[in-house]
Amino acid sequence: MSAIPQSIYANQKASLDKILAAQGSIFGGFEKLVDLNLKVWKATFDDVARASQQAIELKDPQEAVAFTSNAVQPNADKAMAYSKHVYDIFSSVQADLSKLTEEQVNESQQQLHDAIEQYAKSAPTGSESAIALMKSSVVSATNAYETASKAAKQATEAAQSNITAATNASLKAATEAAEASKKATSRARSSAS
Numbered sequence: 001m002s003a004i005p006q007s008i009y010a011n012q013k014a015s016l017d018k019i020l021a022a023q024g025s026i027f028g029g030f031e032k033l034v035d036l037n038l039k040v041w042k043a044t045f046d047d048v049a050r051a052s053q054q055a056i057e058l059k060d061p062q063e064a065v066a067f068t069s070n071a072v073q074p075n076a077d078k079a080m081a082y083s084k085h086v087y088d089i090f091s092s093v094q095a096d097l098s099k100l101t102e103e104q105v106n107e108s109q110q111q112l113h114d115a116i117e118q119y120a121k122s123a124p125t126g127s128e129s130a131i132a133l134m135k136s137s138v139v140s141a142t143n144a145y146e147t148a149s150k151a152a153k154q155a156t157e158a159a160q161s162n163i164t165a166a167t168n169a170s171l172k173a174a175t176e177a178a179e180a181s182k183k184a185t186s187r188a189r190s191s192a193s
Helices: 003-056 061-122 126-193
Strands: none
Touching: 003 061, 061 126
């Protein structure tokens, strides 16, 4: 076998490996999401059964108001936790795919560099300026890619920071709302007595 078909074979194998790795990452994320949803559904069914039993035992409207008020906070916390888990799953898959993409780009750049070097060895006399132009173009494209990649990473980090801040603010607001509801319920009980 000659060197060219062997290198084509190696490139095809490497590409297939990358595709399989990406597929594995996506499927792993899907599997985690399904597992999370199954756990949430089971917990929800258990919570509904428990709440139904408690609701049956309520004797007056004040107990019903207190029961409803006390149910709000845990549900808000669970919704926020679920959102955080989903976000973490998607972030993990995105990070894996970004890593695979970066590896593929680096390999492609190396292959292009090797091809230019191979061409330079067998190029006719007087083509040095054309080869220098090709090398310069590859360096410029690599620099542009690296700049864009760094900007994308910074944007991702900023977005993650903003999502964390928004999540914390939402949890705080939900906690404050639950506390206000409990205080209102307590006042209603006191004035009804």
